[in-house]
Amino acid sequence: MAKQRSILVVDDDAEMRALLLDVLRNEGYDVVEARDGTEAVLALRTRAFDLILMDKNMPGPSGLDLLPGFRRVCPASQIILMTAFGDVPSYMEAVEKGAAEYLFKPFRMEELRAAIAKALHLDAQSRP
Amino acid sequence: MRGQWMRAIGDRLRHNLTTRLILLSALALMVITGINDYTRLVSEREHLIMQTREDERIFAETLALAARYNLRRGRTTEELEGLLEEIVARPGLVAVTIYDPDAGIVAHTLAPGSEPAAPDELVRRSLHQREAVSAMADRPSGRILRYVQPFRWPGGRTGAIEVQQTLGAMERQFRRAVRTTIVSRLLVLALFVLSIVILTRWSIARPIRALVAAARAIGRGDLGQRIPVPRQDEIGELAVEFNRMAENLQTANAELVRQAEERLRLEQEVQQAQKLATVGMLAAEVAHEIGTPLNVISGRAEVLDRIVPRDHPERRNLDVILGQTERIKGIIRALLDYTRPRRPALRPEPILPIVGRVASLLMERSRRRGVRLHLELPIGLPSVMGDPEHLQQVFLNLILNAMDVTEKGGTVRITAGPDPALPSEGRAGILRGKADGPTLAVHVIDTGAGLTAEELSRVFEPFFSTKTTGKGTGLGLGISEEIVRAHRGEIEMLSVPGKGTEVIVRIPLADGASAPTGPEAAEHGR
Numbered sequence: 001m002a003k004q005r006s007i008l009v010v011d012d013d014a015e016m017r018a019l020l021l022d023v024l025r026n027e028g029y030d031v032v033e034a035r036d037g038t039e040a041v042l043a044l045r046t047r048a049f050d051l052i053l054m055d056k057n058m059p060g061p062s063g064l065d066l067l068p069g070f071r072r073v074c075p076a077s078q079i080i081l082m083t084a085f086g087d088v089p090s091y092m093e094a095v096e097k098g099a100a101e102y103l104f105k106p107f108r109m110e111e112l113r114a115a116i117a118k119a120l121h122l123d124a125q126s127r128p
Numbered sequence: 129m130r131g132q133w134m135r136a137i138g139d140r141l142r143h144n145l146t147t148r149l150i151l152l153s154a155l156a157l158m159v160i161t162g163i164n165d166y167t168r169l170v171s172e173r174e175h176l177i178m179q180t181r182e183d184e185r186i187f188a189e190t191l192a193l194a195a196r197y198n199l200r201r202g203r204t205t206e207e208l209e210g211l212l213e214e215i216v217a218r219p220g221l222v223a224v225t226i227y228d229p230d231a232g233i234v235a236h237t238l239a240p241g242s243e244p245a246a247p248d249e250l251v252r253r254s255l256h257q258r259e260a261v262s263a264m265a266d267r268p269s270g271r272i273l274r275y276v277q278p279f280r281w282p283g284g285r286t287g288a289i290e291v292q293q294t295l296g297a298m299e300r301q302f303r304r305a306v307r308t309t310i311v312s313r314l315l316v317l318a319l320f321v322l323s324i325v326i327l328t329r330w331s332i333a334r335p336i337r338a339l340v341a342a343a344r345a346i347g348r349g350d351l352g353q354r355i356p357v358p359r360q361d362e363i364g365e366l367a368v369e370f371n372r373m374a375e376n377l378q379t380a381n382a383e384l385v386r387q388a389e390e391r392l393r394l395e396q397e398v399q400q401a402q403k404l405a406t407v408g409m410l411a412a413e414v415a416h417e418i419g420t421p422l423n424v425i426s427g428r429a430e431v432l433d434r435i436v437p438r439d440h441p442e443r444r445n446l447d448v449i450l451g452q453t454e455r456i457k458g459i460i461r462a463l464l465d466y467t468r469p470r471r472p473a474l475r476p477e478p479i480l481p482i483v484g485r486v487a488s489l490l491m492e493r494s495r496r497r498g499v500r501l502h503l504e505l506p507i508g509l510p511s512v513m514g515d516p517e518h519l520q521q522v523f524l525n526l527i528l529n530a531m532d533v534t535e536k537g538g539t540v541r542i543t544a545g546p547d548p549a550l551p552s553e554g555r556a557g558i559l560r561g562k563a564d565g566p567t568l569a570v571h572v573i574d575t576g577a578g579l580t581a582e583e584l585s586r587v588f589e590p591f592f593s594t595k596t597t598g599k600g601t602g603l604g605l606g607i608s609e610e611i612v613r614a615h616r617g618e619i620e621m622l623s624v625p626g627k628g629t630e631v632i633v634r635i636p637l638a639d640g641a642s643a644p645t646g647p648e649a650a651e652h653g654r
Contacts, residue, residue: 013420019427026431057416084416085460092521095528096489105419106457109430118532 005120006030006047010040010054010063011082020053023109024116037061044070049077051119056083056090064090067097078119082107145336146328154321161316165309172305176298180273181262188260188277188291191215195226195289196279199234208235222272222292227251229285251288254278258286264295271295335363339370351378411463418460426453472515472614476638479568480505482516483542486523490531498536501527504543505570511638512568514615519635522608526572526631529605533576533629541573549573550622550630556581560588560609561618567634578625587621608633 007029009020017033024031032049034040037060040052052070056063063081070079078100083090085104094102100119103111140147198208212224212235225236231247254261254276262275272292281287338355345353353374355367429449436446487503494501512519523542530540543549549571556579579587588605605621612619617635 011420013424015424016420019424019431023427023431055420084412084419085457085464092524095524106423106426106453109427 004028004030005050006032007051007053007116008032008034008040008043008049008077010034010036010052010058010066012036012055012058016055020112023112024053027113029116037066040066040070044074048074051116052077052079053116054079054081056081056094064093064097067094067099071098080115080119146325146333149328149332150321150324153324154317157317157320158313161313165313169302169306169309173302176302177273177295180293180295180298181275184262184273184275184291184293185260185277187218188275188289191224191291192277192279192289195287196281199287200282205235209237212237220293220297222267222269222294223290224292225290227255227288227290229255229281229287231255231288234287250274251276251290254288255286265292269294271299331359331361332363335359335367339363339367342370342374346374346377351381407463411460415460415464418456422453422456425449426457429453472518472611474513474515474615476511477514477516477519478511479509479514479519479544479570479635480507482514482519483523483570486520486527487542489524490527494531494540497531497534499531499534500539501531502539502541504541506544509544510568512615512635513638514635518611518614522611522633523570523572525605525608526633530572530574530576530629530631534574535576538575540575541571543571543573544569545571548622548630548632550624550627553624554627555622555624556584557620557622558584558587559618559620561613561616563618563634563636564616566637567617568637569632569634571630571632573628573630575628578627578629579621579623580625584621584623605631 007024009017009024009031010033011017011020012035014035017035021031021033032043032047034043036058040054043049052074054063054066054070063083067079067081070077079098080101080103081090081094081099082103082105083094085106091102101115103115141151194211195208198211203211208226212226215221215224215237223236223238226234227247228234231251233247250261250263255278258278260275260277262273265272265274272294274290274292276288276290278286278288335355342353342355351374354371357364357367357371359367426449429446432446433450436443483505484503487501491501527540527542534540541549546569548555550573588609605619609619612633612635615635617633620632620634621629622632623629
């Protein structure tokens with residue numbers, strides 16, 4: 001791995017964050033966690049991330065609310081949105097607002113890995 | 129017994145129009161003919177009496193002449209009586225008496241069993257006034273008519289001859305006339321009543337009874353009841369009006385029933401929709417709340433899954449956890465599948481803007497992915513019966529899937545036309561739904577790896593995904609199939625391993641739209 005890729009995990013559920021941290025760190029990613037939109041914004045001020053893995057449903061602004069702003073502030077970051085199973089309208093909205101991928105909870109870790117790999121792959125291709 | 133009978137008649141009079149009509153008309157007929165007959169009989173009787181009197185007058189005058197002649201000849205009383213004896217044989221004659229000027233009986237003769245006449249006031253008056261007098265008199269044998277005729281007695285004075293005649297013959301004749309009249313009247317009356325009975329039965333009572341029966345049937349709710357109308361009269365008119373009323377009632381009733389059913393159906397639909405909405409909200413809530421903890425459990429189990437060797441003694445515990453979390457996911461999916469798809473609002477819509485919007489949405493993504501996206505829909509495609517939002521979901525899913533499976537440098541094409549683009553050689557396919565009538569077919573064709581026949585057979589299973597093999601996101605074709613089915617269309621997936629996959633969506637045309645002609649492809653995008 002030439003360069004360690006960085007991921008910001010935004011989820012209000014501590015156990016979910018812990019799981020994602022464990023799995024992704026195990027994959028070799030540089031992972032930072034945030035428990036809501038505010039913490040995510042603070043984290044994004046300090047540094048850039050290759051990928052933001054964000055829950056749709058959170059206290060305060062939702063993942064969908066944050067999505068356009070994040071796209072503007074850090075256009076280089078790919079964003080994967082997670083939401084409850086069967087939330088089709090959010091899926092449509094997320095695609096329109098520029099989410100790279102979309103995951104329905106509960107998803108498999110394999111699905112997570114595949115989605116991240118594809119999102120970062122997209123990013124790599126768009127880069128000169 | 130008699131009271132009962134009277135009451136029965138009274139009841140009939142009160143309740144039976146026919147009886148009342150017959151009785152009244154018979155009464156009227158009886159009164160009219162009765163008055164007529166009475167006056168006719170009275171005048172006939174007078175006429176008969178007059179005739180008898182006239183007969184008697186002529187007879188008396190003739191006798192008076194004969195008596196005068198014989199008296200002038202000086203005939204004796206015996207001779208006169210002999211003469212009278214011959215005359216008295218005349219039928220109906222009771223007695224003939226000749227009086228001298230002093231009212232003494234000169235001669236008289238009697239019919240057998242008659243009483244002798246005696247000079248009385250009537251005879252004296254005739255002698256005195258010298259004119260004919262007549263009168264009725266009652267005798268024990270019956271009523272008689274007396275006629276006294278004065279005549280010139282020999283010697284210049286006045287004598288008289290009295291003729292008494294019984295009125296028996298006349299009375300008999302009169303009684304016969306009365307009898308005949310009564311019998312003929314009764315006969316006429318009977319005929320009259322009979323004809324009225326028949327007439328009312330046929331032309332009033334029967335049709336009215338039919339009307340009553342039909343009205344009762346309608347009252348019981350049998351609104352299909354009609355009366356045959358074979359006549360043009362007032363009753364026929366009544367029947368026509370009655371039928372019209374029944375018709376209107378039936379129409380109104382049918383309309384009421386239809387409205388009630390419509391209302392009931394709407395209420396049920398609303399209830400069902402509310403129920404589904406409630407269950408749907410609940411299911412979404414449950415799915416949302418359970419999603420994260422379930423994800424934590426299955427995620428942790430998957431972490432262990434990668435670490436714990438297959439022959440580890442605790443392996444079974446891990447497998448159970450993995451299996452059971454899958455099971456919970458299945459339950460939530462089933463719950464959501466039951467409630468999710470709202471009914472599409474079908475209306476005539478052109479397909480180009482729908483697919484075009486999706487394509488433009490994905491243009492940037494395709495550029496980054498290095499996949500060409502060709503929109504090759506001809507201008508002037510017929511409109512389909514569709515819900516644009518739903519159809520957008522379908523094409524978004526299909527194009528996303530196609531892009532996901534296409535390698536860099538590949539192409540995703542969107543075309544229209546009746547025939548598949550993939551060659552038939554080595555092609556496998558699966559069709560879901562059944563389109564009725566003419567459709568517009570939109571094809572989404574990728575140049576990906578294609579699917580095996582086995583994969584194709586499972587591709588429409590809810591939330592089946594080839595994602596586990598490392599490719600593809602999307603919602604699965606299950607939702608797309610549901611939406612296409614809700615449009616009464618069909619969805620077909622064809623694939624040639626190594627060449628690519630083609631998904632054909634066929635949506636019924638809007639009414640009045642004709643099937644597309646000619647493959648004049650207008651190319652959009654790159």
